[in-house]
Structure formats: C-alpha cells, structure tokens
Amino acid sequence: MAMAAPVKVVLGCIAFGVFWVLAVFPAVPFLPVGRTAGSLLGAMLMVIFRVISPDDAYDAIDLPILGLLFGTMVVSVFLEKADMFKYLGKLLSWKSRGGKDLLFRICIVSAISSALFTNDTCCVVLTEFILKLARQNNLPPQPFLLALASSSNIGSAATPIGNPQNLVIAVQSGISFGKFLAGLFPAVLVGGLVNAAILLCYFWKLLSVDKDEEVASTVGEVVAEVDMTLHRFSPATMSHLTSMNSQEFASAMDSFARSPSLCGEFGHTCSLRCRTNSVDIDAQNASGIESMRASNASREVRWKGRIRKTCVYLVTIGMLISLLMGLNMSWTAITAALALVVLDFKDACPCLEKVSYSLLIFFCGMFITVDGFNKTGIPSALWDFLEPYSRIDRASGVALLSLVILLLSNVASNVPTVLLLGARIAASAALVSPAEEMRAWLILAWVSTVAGNLSLLGSAANLIVCEQARRVEDFAYNLSFLGHLRFGVPSTLVVTGIGLLLVRSY
Numbered sequence: 001m002a003m004a005a006p007v008k009v010v011l012g013c014i015a016f017g018v019f020w021v022l023a024v025f026p027a028v029p030f031l032p033v034g035r036t037a038g039s040l041l042g043a044m045l046m047v048i049f050r051v052i053s054p055d056d057a058y059d060a061i062d063l064p065i066l067g068l069l070f071g072t073m074v075v076s077v078f079l080e081k082a083d084m085f086k087y088l089g090k091l092l093s094w095k096s097r098g099g100k101d102l103l104f105r106i107c108i109v110s111a112i113s114s115a116l117f118t119n120d121t122c123c124v125v126l127t128e129f130i131l132k133l134a135r136q137n138n139l140p141p142q143p144f145l146l147a148l149a150s151s152s153n154i155g156s157a158a159t160p161i162g163n164p165q166n167l168v169i170a171v172q173s174g175i176s177f178g179k180f181l182a183g184l185f186p187a188v189l190v191g192g193l194v195n196a197a198i199l200l201c202y203f204w205k206l207l208s209v210d211k212d213e214e215v216a217s218t219v220g221e222v223v224a225e226v227d228m229t230l231h232r233f234s235p236a237t238m239s240h241l242t243s244m245n246s247q248e249f250a251s252a253m254d255s256f257a258r259s260p261s262l263c264g265e266f267g268h269t270c271s272l273r274c275r276t277n278s279v280d281i282d283a284q285n286a287s288g289i290e291s292m293r294a295s296n297a298s299r300e301v302r303w304k305g306r307i308r309k310t311c312v313y314l315v316t317i318g319m320l321i322s323l324l325m326g327l328n329m330s331w332t333a334i335t336a337a338l339a340l341v342v343l344d345f346k347d348a349c350p351c352l353e354k355v356s357y358s359l360l361i362f363f364c365g366m367f368i369t370v371d372g373f374n375k376t377g378i379p380s381a382l383w384d385f386l387e388p389y390s391r392i393d394r395a396s397g398v399a400l401l402s403l404v405i406l407l408l409s410n411v412a413s414n415v416p417t418v419l420l421l422g423a424r425i426a427a428s429a430a431l432v433s434p435a436e437e438m439r440a441w442l443i444l445a446w447v448s449t450v451a452g453n454l455s456l457l458g459s460a461a462n463l464i465v466c467e468q469a470r471r472v473e474d475f476a477y478n479l480s481f482l483g484h485l486r487f488g489v490p491s492t493l494v495v496t497g498i499g500l501l502l503v504r505s506y
Contacts, residue, residue: 003377008051012376015045019369023413024457036358039365046372060371061364064171064330070360071333072161075316076121077354078340082312085125088113092133099139099207100200106130106147107196111155111188116320119156119163119461123148127468131475141469141477143203146487149465150195150453154495156461157449158188160329163461164363165418165448170329172422173441177323182506183442187499191450194498198491311343363415370419383424392425392440393432398500401425402447406496409451410458418448439505446499454492456484 003009021028022038033041046052052060079085088109096102106126114122130148134141156162160170160180170180200207319336323329341348373379390401408417422444429440452459456466456479466479 003381004051004375008049009376009378011049012046012051012373013378015042015049015051016369016373018042018045019366020412020416023366023416024411036362036365039362039369041365043365043368043372046369052368052372052375056371056375057368060367062168062171062367065167066360066363067330068161068167068171068333069164069363070355071330071335071337072118073121073355073359074337074351075319075333075340076117077351078312078344079117079316080121080125081351082309084117084313085113085122089126089129089133092130096137099137099143100204102133102137102139103143103147103199103203103207104196106144107151107192107199110148110151111192114152114156114461115158115162115188118161119152119459120464122152123461123464124468127465128472131469131472131477135475140203140206141475142479142483143199143207145465145469145477145479146484147196147199149459149462149484150199150488150491151192152461153449153452153459154188154192154195157191157446158184161323161333163414163449163459165414166445168415168418169422169441169445173426173438175438175441176326177329178326179438179506180442180445181324183438183504184446186504187446187502190502191495191499195453195491195495198494199487202487308344312340315339315343366416367419370416374420379420380424383421387424387428390428391432392429392436392443398443402443402496402500405444405447406451406454406492409448410454414448414452414459418444435505439503442503442505443500446503447496450492450496450499453495454485454488456481456488458488 004012019038019042022031022033022041023035026032026035026038031038043057047054047057092102092105092109096105110122110126113126126148127145130144131141134144153163157166158181160166160175160177166180169175170177175183315336319332322332322336341351344351386400386404389397390404391397392401405417405421408421412420422441425440425444426437430437449459452462456462462484469477469479
C-alpha cells in the first residue's frame with residue numbers, strides 16, 4: 001500500500017498515538033479515562049480526521065471475533081458458577097509438599113485452565129486464592145503470582161480460545177481448532193516446563209525455608225487434635241443414680257413402697273408428668289416433621305445444583321469437541337453460551353451482567369483505530385523494509401521476525417500487533433508454500449503470546465494479577481514492574497527461542 005497524503009499520515013499517527021497511550025497507560029494524569037474510552041476516542045479521531053470513512057469504520061469491526069469472545073466469556077461465567085475454579089483451587093492445595101511443589105502445581109493448573117477458559121479468566125479467579133494459599137503456608141507471594149501470570153500466558157497459546165490475539169489469528173487465518181492445537185501444543189508443553197524450571201531456579205532459596213516444614217507439621221497436628229476432639233465420645237451422666245450404691249437404692253425403694261401418701265403423691269405427679277410428656281412428644285413430632293421437610297427440601301436443592309453443574313460441564317465438553325471437529329468457532333461458542341442460559345432456567349441478566357462488555361467495546365474501537373492506521377501506509381512501508389530480512393524459510397529471518405513481534409507486542413500490545421502484521425506476514429510466507437503460511441500464523445500466535453511475559457505491561461493477564469493482588473484485603477501484595485522484569489526478560493527469551501524450534505504446521 002502506498003503512503004497516504006502527508007496530512008492524513010500526520011492525523012492518523014495522532015489518533016493512533018492517543019489510542020496507544022491510553023491503552024498502555026490507562027490512568028495518565030492529563031486524561032484518565034481508561035482503555036475502553038481511549039479505544040473509542042482513537043476510533044472517533046480516525047473518523048473525524050477523515051483517515052477512514054464511517055462506512056469503512058463499521059466494516060473494520062470483526063463480528064466473528066466479537067461473537068467468539070462473547071460466547072467464551074458467557075461459558076466462563078457459568079463454569080465459575082459451577083465451581084470449576086473452586087475445584088482447581090482445591091487441586092492446588094491437595095496434599096501439597098511445600099513451596100516448590102505448590103509452585104509447580106500452579107504452573108500446570110494455570111496453563112491448562114487458561115488454554116480452555118482464557119488466560120484473563122484464569123488470572124481473575126485464581127489470584128486471590130493463590131495469595132491466601134501462600135499466606136496460610138507462610139510463603140512469599142511473588143513466586144506464585146509470577147507463576148500464575150507467566151504460565152497462564154504460555155498455556156493460552158495452545159488454543160484459539162486461550163487469549164484475544166489467538167482469536168484474531170484463528171478467524172483471519174481460517175486455521176481449525178485441531179490444527180491450531182496440534183501445531184502449538186509441543187511448544188506450549190516444553191515452554192511451560194522450561195518456564196517452571198526457571199521459576200524454581202530463580203526462587204529456589206526463597207522457597208527452601210526450613211520453617212515451611214514446621215508450619216506444615218504444626219497445622220497437621222492442630223488438625224489431628226481438632227479431629228480427635230470432634231470424634232471423642234462423651235457419655236450422658238446420671239448423677240442422681242450413680243451417687244448411690246445398690247443397697248442404698250434398694251432400701252429407698254422399699255420405704256417408698258410402704259408409704260401410701262408417698263404413693264398418692266407419686267400417682268398425681270406421674271399423671272402430671274405423663275401429660276407433660278405427651279405434650280413434649282407432640283412438639284417433638286411436629287419439630288421432627290418440620291426437620292424432615294427441611295432436609296428433603298435441602299436434598300432437592302442439592303440435586304438440582306448437581307444436575308445444573310453436570311449440564312454446564314457437558315455443554316462445555318460438547319463445545320470443545322465441536323471446535324476440534326472444525327465447526328465455526330464463533331457460532332459454536334455462541335450456541336454453547338445460549339444452551340447454558342436456557343438450561344439454567346432462570347433470568348439470564350445476572351450472568352450476562354458479568355460479561356466484560358467494556359472489553360468488547362475496546363475491541364470495536366481498536367479494530368477501527370488499527371484499520372485507520374493501516375490506511376496511512378506506515379505499517380506497509382515498515383514491512384516492505386523488513387520483509388526481505390524476515391522470511392520464515394531462513395533461521396535468521398525467523399529470529400528477526402520474532403524480535404520485531406516481541407518488541408511491538410510490548411510497545412503496542414499484542415492484539416494491535418497481530419492486526420498490524422498478521423496479513424502481511426502470512427502473505428509473505430504464502431509465496432513459499434501454503435504450509436509456510438500456516439506456520440507463519442502459528443509463529444505469530446506463539447511469539448505475540450509469550451511476549452506478554454517480558455514485562456508487567458506485556459499482557460492483560462499480568463495487569464489483572466497485579467491489580468487483583470493489590471486489592472485483596474488483609475494480605476494484599478504489590479507486584480512491582482522491576483520485580484516482574486528481572487524474571488520476565490530471561491524467561492521470555494529462553495521460552496520463545498525453544499518454542500520456535502517446536503512450532504509445526506500440519
């Protein structure tokens with residue numbers, strides 16, 4: 001594409017600059033309106049400056065991507081209602097053997113859950129639980145928060161529904177769910193294990209505190225003691241009988257039988273007691289009936305809850321199978337979401353209100369802004385300069401292309417990077433072969449996703465973990481930019497390089 005008129009180029013750069021500043025730094029002092037409003041402002045400026053026409057702006061919005069994103073968010077909401085993430089949390093703490101074992105479990109669980117339920121959802125749900133787990137075991141929170149953020153980013157690269165940029169790549173490239181998974185799974189598997197090993201080496205001394213074992217043993221002793229107390233048998237006492245021996249009891253009964261006054265009084269007392277006992281028995285029967293009704297009602301509620309949970313899991317599994325079979329991803333996700341709404345048999349407003357509509361609006365504004373920036377001709381000019389040196393049929397070309405994607409993903413964010421470079425990289429690779437075109441898309445997905453681990457601003461998942469940890473009551477933790485960067489730079493470079501050797505097209 002040729003460069004546009006100078007005025008159009010300048011105005012387009014201003015609009016894109018406004019979008020970029022507000023997307024990367026949503027709370028800038030001079031305009032603290034946030035990412036979503038910044039995205040809409042950038043799109044509006046593109047139209048006002050006549051960089052893009054209103055009709056082209058509407059056409060730039062990719063509805064299949066928005067549909068897929070909406071459907072997966074609704075499914076995630078119902079999975080959270082079905083306690084899926086609570087079970088994942090229990091899996092983290094089940095028979096844990098110290099800090100290193102807990103760190104490795106977090107890496108595995110967050111990677112798998114982010115591949116199936118998106119990395120952002122995984123980080124939103126698990127951050128607070130992991131902080132509590134670290135606090136209960138007297139462990140430093142930083143290694144576990146970094147494990148959650150970095151592993152969820154790596155794991156999300158495996159599937160088209162793992163993160164937003166993969167959604168864009170899957171829709172634009174037309175790669176099926178199964179081929180996407182097969183092409184990136186080896187890289188995700190090895191890269192996740194390497195990332196976990198780097199975390200363990202980096203925080204080995206911090207996780208090797210001797211008092212961890214003391215805390216665990218103390219907790220075990222307390223639990224065992226409480227368990228014994230709860231199960232200790234306490235027989236009922238009969239003080240008025242056990243205070244007398246058998247002879248005293250026999251003589252007392254003999255004198256009682258010989259006294260008629262005592263017998264009369266005893267008869268009157270017995271009749272009163274019988275009436276009182278009959279009233280007590282009636283009250284006990286009534287309370288017993290009420291308790292039985294309450295238990296039956298609670299049992300019915302439990303069964304309905306189990307049936308609903310089962311339906312949620314079955315629909316989710318059906319959605320994943322349909323995606324693997326190659327059905328349209330957007331309509332499959334929307335169908336699964338609507339099936340869950342119908343099966344819930346309740347007003348859907350409370351569930352639909354949990355969907356992040358601000359993210360959907362952010363995507364709409366971003367599509368328009370990036371399309372307008374493309375029309376200035378600047379991305380095409382830059383790609384024309386880099387393209388001869390970044391072809392993926394050469395090792396040096398793959399290295400240069402990966403470095404460009406890595407830097408742009410941290411400067412301009414990963415989704416705009418994919419929108420700017422995706423079609424150009426694929427067109428260049430298609431000149432070699434169709435298989436190389438598919439491999440180019442997968443390389444873009446892998447590098448743009450792992451690039452999120454480089455810095456705290458590299459991905460939304462990192463920011464979610466940071467913000468969630470900072471807002472937790474009683475044991476909040478502030479994950480600093482430099483603290484993340486010291487681990488993120490070596491981990492990202494090593495994991496990206498290893499993964500590039502394993503990405504394959506089928």
